[in-house]
Amino acid sequence: MTYVGMPTPSETPHETMAKIAGTAARMKVVIVGGGVSGLSAGWWLARSGAEVTVLDKGIVGWEASGRNGGGASHYQSPLFEEEQRMWPHMDALLGYPTEHQQERLVIAVSPKQLNQYHYLAKMNNDMGYRVDLLDGDQVRAMVPLAGDNCLGGMHYRFGGHANPQRSVQAYAWTLQDLGGRIVQHSPVTGFETEGGKVVAVHATSGRYECDAVVVAAGPQIQGLMAKLGVEVPLAAARAEMIVTEPAPMMPIGGVDGNGLYGRQTLRGNLAYGGGPHEWLETFEAGPPARPSSPLTRNLARRVAELFPKAAHLNVIRSWAGIVENTPDGRPIIDRMKDPENVTVVTMSGVGFGLSPASGHAVRDLVVDGQCSFTDIKKLSLSRFDGIGADWREQRGWQPARTEIAA
Amino acid sequence: MHANNGTDPHAIGTKLPAPEARYDMVVVGAGPAGLTAALAGASEGKSVLLVDENPVPGAAMGNDVPLLFGGRMTTATQNAERMLETVFMSEPMLEAAMEAGIEVLLGTSAWGVYRNGTGITGLPENVVALADKDRGWIVGYNELVLATGARDLAIGFPGWNQPGVMGAAALERLLAHYEAFAGKRVLIVGSHDFALETALLAREKGVEVAGLVEVRSAPQGDAALAEAVRAAQIPFYLEDAPAEAIGGIDGVERVRLRSGAQIDVDTVVLAIGLVPSIELIDAMGGKRVLDGARGGYIPGDNAGVTCVGDCAGLADTGFDHVEYRMEWARELGKLSQPDTIICQCEEVTRADLLGVQPPRYLDRPAPMQARSLDTLIQDGPPNPDQIKRLTRAGMGVCQGRRCRDQVAMMLAMAANGPFGSVPLATHRAPVRPLPLRILADWEESEDMRAGWDVWFGIPTQWVPYRDIDTPREREHQTAIAEGWSL
Ligand SMILES: Cc1cc2nc3c(=O)[nH]c(=O)nc-3n(C[C@H](O)[C@H](O)[C@H](O)COP(=O)(O)OP(=O)(O)OC[C@H]3O[C@@H](n4cnc5c(N)ncnc54)[C@H](O)[C@@H]3O)c2cc1C
Numbered sequence: 001m002t003y004v005g006m007p008t009p010s011e012t013p014h015e016t017m018a019k020i021a022g023t024a025a026r027m028k029v030v031i032v033g034g035g036v037s038g039l040s041a042g043w044w045l046a047r048s049g050a051e052v053t054v055l056d057k058g059i060v061g062w063e064a065s066g067r068n069g070g071g072a073s074h075y076q077s078p079l080f081e082e083e084q085r086m087w088p089h090m091d092a093l094l095g096y097p098t099e100h101q102q103e104r105l106v107i108a109v110s111p112k113q114l115n116q117y118h119y120l121a122k123m124n125n126d127m128g129y130r131v132d133l134l135d136g137d138q139v140r141a142m143v144p145l146a147g148d149n150c151l152g153g154m155h156y157r158f159g160g161h162a163n164p165q166r167s168v169q170a171y172a173w174t175l176q177d178l179g180g181r182i183v184q185h186s187p188v189t190g191f192e193t194e195g196g197k198v199v200a201v202h203a204t205s206g207r208y209e210c211d212a213v214v215v216a217a218g219p220q221i222q223g224l225m226a227k228l229g230v231e232v233p234l235a236a237a238r239a240e241m242i243v244t245e246p247a248p249m250m251p252i253g254g255v256d257g258n259g260l261y262g263r264q265t266l267r268g269n270l271a272y273g274g275g276p277h278e279w280l281e282t283f284e285a286g287p288p289a290r291p292s293s294p295l296t297r298n299l300a301r302r303v304a305e306l307f308p309k310a311a312h313l314n315v316i317r318s319w320a321g322i323v324e325n326t327p328d329g330r331p332i333i334d335r336m337k338d339p340e341n342v343t344v345v346t347m348s349g350v351g352f353g354l355s356p357a358s359g360h361a362v363r364d365l366v367v368d369g370q371c372s373f374t375d376i377k378k379l380s381l382s383r384f385d386g387i388g389a390d391w392r393e394q395r396g397w398q399p400a401r402t403e404i405a406a
Numbered sequence: 407m408h409a410n411n412g413t414d415p416h417a418i419g420t421k422l423p424a425p426e427a428r429y430d431m432v433v434v435g436a437g438p439a440g441l442t443a444a445l446a447g448a449s450e451g452k453s454v455l456l457v458d459e460n461p462v463p464g465a466a467m468g469n470d471v472p473l474l475f476g477g478r479m480t481t482a483t484q485n486a487e488r489m490l491e492t493v494f495m496s497e498p499m500l501e502a503a504m505e506a507g508i509e510v511l512l513g514t515s516a517w518g519v520y521r522n523g524t525g526i527t528g529l530p531e532n533v534v535a536l537a538d539k540d541r542g543w544i545v546g547y548n549e550l551v552l553a554t555g556a557r558d559l560a561i562g563f564p565g566w567n568q569p570g571v572m573g574a575a576a577l578e579r580l581l582a583h584y585e586a587f588a589g590k591r592v593l594i595v596g597s598h599d600f601a602l603e604t605a606l607l608a609r610e611k612g613v614e615v616a617g618l619v620e621v622r623s624a625p626q627g628d629a630a631l632a633e634a635v636r637a638a639q640i641p642f643y644l645e646d647a648p649a650e651a652i653g654g655i656d657g658v659e660r661v662r663l664r665s666g667a668q669i670d671v672d673t674v675v676l677a678i679g680l681v682p683s684i685e686l687i688d689a690m691g692g693k694r695v696l697d698g699a700r701g702g703y704i705p706g707d708n709a710g711v712t713c714v715g716d717c718a719g720l721a722d723t724g725f726d727h728v729e730y731r732m733e734w735a736r737e738l739g740k741l742s743q744p745d746t747i748i749c750q751c752e753e754v755t756r757a758d759l760l761g762v763q764p765p766r767y768l769d770r771p772a773p774m775q776a777r778s779l780d781t782l783i784q785d786g787p788p789n790p791d792q793i794k795r796l797t798r799a800g801m802g803v804c805q806g807r808r809c810r811d812q813v814a815m816m817l818a819m820a821a822n823g824p825f826g827s828v829p830l831a832t833h834r835a836p837v838r839p840l841p842l843r844i845l846a847d848w849e850e851s852e853d854m855r856a857g858w859d860v861w862f863g864i865p866t867q868w869v870p871y872r873d874i875d876t877p878r879e880r881e882h883q884t885a886i887a888e889g890w891s892l
Contacts, residue, residue, distance in 0.1 A: 301846035329867030
């Protein structure tokens with residue numbers, strides 16, 4: 001499989017899988033949260049021989065993991081090279097289709113956008129990740145739906161995208177095939193600790209004994225970790241997307257820009273998001289609703305500007321997802337000091353694409369106590385030690401207006 | 407410590423625009439129920455806006471919006487002016503409404519209702535989103551009246567996915583409102599009141615009715631109506647069902663019944679049931695309840711929203727519509743083949759739906775093939791939205807208008823539960839397919855433009871890892887943040 005625009009990895013994912021086999025034999029791991037972060041961690045741990053149980057309050061991937069843009073090009077992350085190494089092999093490794101596609105194009109319809117993209121291109125090239133600059137005509141040759149308004153763009157010779165919903169299910173199914181257990185409709189309600197360790201996890205469906213716990217519950221991480229006396233600063237917000245009926249297939253489906261992220265699906269639909277988010281309260285039982293807003297109209301406008309030749313296509317749906325953010329917007333992937341067998345993973349806005357890599361990092365933390373393939377120290381929870389109680393207010397990250405009962 | 411000083415320029419804040427206009431009352435649907443409500447509002451001195459999506463553009467009718475037209479409309483439906491005229495002609499109360507000072511907008515669909523509540527507080531006020539053939543816009547309301555009627559319930563059988571298989575509500579619209587039905591001889595499936603009325607209407611309009619097919623052993627509707635049908639020499643095929651619709655390039659030519667009877671018709675009219683049109687209520691997060699005697703899911707108690715007419719529920723005659731349609735679904739399911747299409751937009755077959763298999767453009771490796779609805783049900787009750795995402799059934803341009811109900815029935819049967827044991831697949835705005843350029847807000851506020859970002863506008867988020875906590879960090883942050891308000 002090709003691995004473009006990137007340093008050559010020293011090992012194939014299949015070799016990695018062979019290496020970890022049996023390293024966690026008989027270890028009982030309970031994972032709280034069946035989104036991509038929890039499921040990928042579960043998959044990596046099961047490949048290591050652990051006995052994995054994933055508990056979710058609803059069905060797998062029902063929150064952010066099944067509602068996102070599917071992008072997988074996170075060059076800013078220490079997990080980036082692992083993300084790039086893994087994705088082209090995920091279909092084969094999981095045994096179920098993820099619709100992963102390689103490479104991305106980002107195209108500009110204003111001079112300001114073009115400037116921004118040139119900066120990002122240089123930033124990537126400096127890191128050794130190949131990005132080619134394109135002029136308007138080059139874009140139009142590669143992106144049949146682009147119009148005369150396109151000023152140019154950039155071509156990431158790496159990165160890509162996949163189908164979030166199919167990928168979630170692929171992780172879940174393959175985990176079951178490996179003997180892992182997925183218990184749905186089973187919110188976790190508390191933990192039983194003994195000697196500085198969590199020895200059992202309590203859920204509505206029962207009590208689950210464990211040697212290690214992974215807390216991957218999205219916005220609900222904050223409330224769950226508080227039960228263990230650990231403060232994880234998180235703020236939840238709503239992000240929205242729209243999708244059109246199918247358009248003729250473009251050679252590279254991963255085209256975005258004009259302030260949007262998204263992709264053309266393998267079916268041809270244009271699925272895009274972007275624009276203002278709304279900060280929300282976090283509900284312990286999960287969001288009671290995930291409404292969209294008239295932002296749908298602003299998204300429609302930007303998609304029509306991005307692809308003038310698709311402006312006649314019908315929008316068929318809008319949706320929203322809730323995503324949690326840390327104060328600096330970066331993930332937390334960390335194993336706690338107390339209780340010392342608890343690992344936390346919250347990925348903010350980049351968790352889908354990075355999931356094959358975040359799962360690997362979590363597996364390493366759970367089994368070996370440290371990440372084997374990259375430095376993730378700057379993603380530790382301790383960077384927020386002493387953060388004031390008013391960190392949300394300082395950033396203006398509070399709900400827009402007072403919550404009104406439905 | 408933080409640069410924003412307590413405000414987030416990229417949060418929704420107050421960026422969502424105020425509505426273009428405000429009314430004391432907005433009524434959606436200009437059938438008798440909507441008109442009556444609008445007139446009552448106007449007589450109390452309220453400012454009233456009354457919208458109706460009819461006449462829908464010809465292209466949308468081709469997508470079975472809002473009813474199951476089955477491609478059996480004449481080219482007259484392509485003539486927008488004529489269509490508008492026929493709508494006026496067929497509904498005398500429209501003129502009265504205009505005389506009463508009601509603002510009447512035809513050819514205008516309400517594609518969403520947005521309300522502040524749990525999960526959204528950024529709206530300047532509660533609004534209805536509208537679109538006509540030229541543009542989209544939003545209006546404010548004090549009172550919202552939904553009179554969106556009921557739509558055709560479709561249940562597939564071999565050959566139903568071709569022109570000439572349509573719904574009774576669509577036929578009624580083409581015959582009684584548009585005078586634009588392209589068929590000559592029809593077979594009606596079902597025998598409850600609406601099926602009987604449809605038979606009589608078709609006959610009155612000069613359409614030949616070859617018969618009514620009923621899965622049960624007797625006509626199901628009102629005895630006097632059934633008698634009128636009999637008196638008109640229209641035969642009932644009892645304890646029978648369509649086994650296959652056979653046709654050519656123009657669609658249906660013949661139907662073969664389970665009993666072996668072959669009937670030459672150009673149109674099969676599905677009159678098994680009507681489904682209250684609760685799309686808007688559901689998409690706004692409103693309450694709904696299941697009531698078999700009133701046609702299935704109907705609106706619950708929703709503050710500030712009144713539902714009238716068929717969308718509030720069919721008249722309760724003591725007949726259990728849900729039980730009746732489940733019986734039909736079981737029978738037509740038995741007559742179906744593995745390759746019988748369930749979702750027409752995405753061409754999902756019965757076998758692929760029950761096997762939870764992905765579309766054909768994806769590989770089906772061995773583990774994938776080993777999965778099925780049964781293995782999924784072991785993980786908990788089936789969720790139509792989850793199945794939709796995996797199989798694509800209901801993910802097409804019609805957003806499940808044609809297959810939503812039958813998929814729900816199939817899932818309930820597969821889970822060995824009653825109809826309500828499986829959650830309803832969600833409706834989302836826009837509840838009608840609308841072109842990007844129509845939906846678009848071309849008059850976006852400066853506030854919205856300036857606050858726009860691809861993602862959350864948190865500059866620290868995108869700094870390359872190796873540069874975090876180095877002098878380069880600030881440089882990146884500044885450069886990245888400058889590009890925002892794209
Ligand atoms: C609109 C949108 C677009 C996005 N676009 C992209 C993109 O293009 N690329 C990208 O990489 N990322 C994107 N993201 C972000 C990405 O979706 C998330 O980072 C990722 O899905 C996080 O996965 P997760 O498993 O950590 O959390 P979640 O998906 O939130 O999963 C957490 C799980 O925990 C469960 N849970 C919560 N509380 C409990 C409890 N008490 N007991 C048991 N279970 C519990 C929940 O039910 C849920 O299933 C986007 C997000 C949104 C909303």
